[in-house]
Amino acid sequence: xxxxxxxxxxxxxxxxxxxxxxxxxxxxxxxxxxxxxxxxxxxxxxxxxxxxxxxxxxxxxxxxxxxxxxxxxxxxxxxxxxxxxxxxxxxxxxxxxxxxxxxxxxxxxxxxxxxxxxxxxxxxxxxxxxxxxxxxxxxxxxxxxxxxxxxxxxxxxxxxxxxxxxxxxxxxxxxxxxxxxxxxxxxxx
Ligand SMILES: Cc1cc2nc3c(=O)[nH]c(=O)nc-3n(C[C@H](O)[C@H](O)[C@H](O)COP(=O)(O)O)c2cc1C
Numbered sequence: 001x002x003x004x005x006x007x008x009x010x011x012x013x014x015x016x017x018x019x020x021x022x023x024x025x026x027x028x029x030x031x032x033x034x035x036x037x038x039x040x041x042x043x044x045x046x047x048x049x050x051x052x053x054x055x056x057x058x059x060x061x062x063x064x065x066x067x068x069x070x071x072x073x074x075x076x077x078x079x080x081x082x083x084x085x086x087x088x089x090x091x092x093x094x095x096x097x098x099x100x101x102x103x104x105x106x107x108x109x110x111x112x113x114x115x116x117x118x119x120x121x122x123x124x125x126x127x128x129x130x131x132x133x134x135x136x137x138x139x140x141x142x143x144x145x146x147x148x149x150x151x152x153x154x155x156x157x158x159x160x161x162x163x164x165x166x167x168x169x170x171x172x173x174x175x176x177x178x179x180x181x182x183x184x185x186x187x188x189x
Contacts (some may be wrong), residue, residue, distance in 0.1 A: 001032045001175050004071035008089020009079050009133035010040050015145045016079060019110050021153025022142075023075045026164050032173065035067045039088045043082065044095075051095050068099035073175045074133060078109045078124050085124050100133035102182050104174035106167065107139040116141025135152060136174050140167045 005023050009016035020036055027034045051061050068074075078085045105128050108163045109117030118141045125135040142148055142160060149155050 001030075001072045001172075001179075002070050003027045003032045003034050003073055003075060004067050004094060005034060005036045005075045005077060006089065007038045007040075007077050008086045008092065008137075010086075010088040014079075015110060015112075015149075016077060017152055018149045018151060019079075019142060019145055020109060021079050021139055022149055022155065022160065023077055023108050023153075025029065025153050026161070027075060030090065035071070035110045037064055037092065039076060039092050044088070044092060047091055048095050048108055050097065050151045051164075051178060052097065062139065064092075065096065065099060068096055068131065071098035071099075072108070072179050073104045074100070075106050075108060075171075076124060076128075078107060078117060078120045080109060080111040080113075080115075083119040083123075085120045085127070089124075090127070093131060097131060101135050102178055102186060104171060104178055105133045105135045106171040107135060108142065109139060110142035110145040112144060114143050116143040116145075134174060136167075136170050138170050140164055 005020060007020045021081050024034050024036060042064060051057060051065055052125060080096055104110055107121045107124055109121035111117040121139040121141060128135040148160060
């Protein structure tokens with residue numbers, strides 16, 4: 001399976017880097033091919049035009065399009081900002097549409113507080129529905145990410161790798177189910 005990991009924080013000293021590494025290790029642990037889409041690396045500007053309408057898209061937009069298009073599913077890494085997702089993640093998502101269709105999304109949320117960004121995760125599920133990427137029912141909230149994760153993207157005492165097992169099992173099921181069905185047909189096509 002090809003998995004695109006979408007990062008959404010562009011803050012200096014962001015925790016998002018660690019959480020992205022954690023997500024990458026989880027996905028690679030399942031034997032999946034992983035590409036990270038990091039708005040910082042791509043210096044993604046605020047949306048001026050969606051990708052589909054760009055006549056001569058800049059190379060970076062093409063590169064992201066290819067990664068999303070080739071993906072069988074997405075892991076979205078979302079911090080909680082004021083009970084919602086960070087603007088850079090929404091901005092990244094908004095540039096594309098068909099690239100997400102009928103593929104599953106697994107959400108890893110995090111925050112510096114005890115709730116691990118669950119409110120952001122719930123809001124992100126609504127956005128995913130409009131983008132026709134199917135958010136899997138389980139999400140993986142990481143509480144106090146600054147204390148729970150090490151800089152190399154492992155979790156302290158392996159706690160979150162253990163918690164991730166059911167989450168990954170469910171994601172894998174949706175990856176397989178939707179890939180099988182996409183190969184048969186796409187709705188309204
Ligand atoms: C603008 C802003 C709003 C935040 N709002 C919340 C919030 O509503 N709930 C929460 O638990 N943490 C909140 N936090 C704390 C973040 O979850 C925490 O700083 C996290 O590390 C942010 O991710 P980042 O470091 O990758 O940017 C907020 C942080 C920022 C910068």
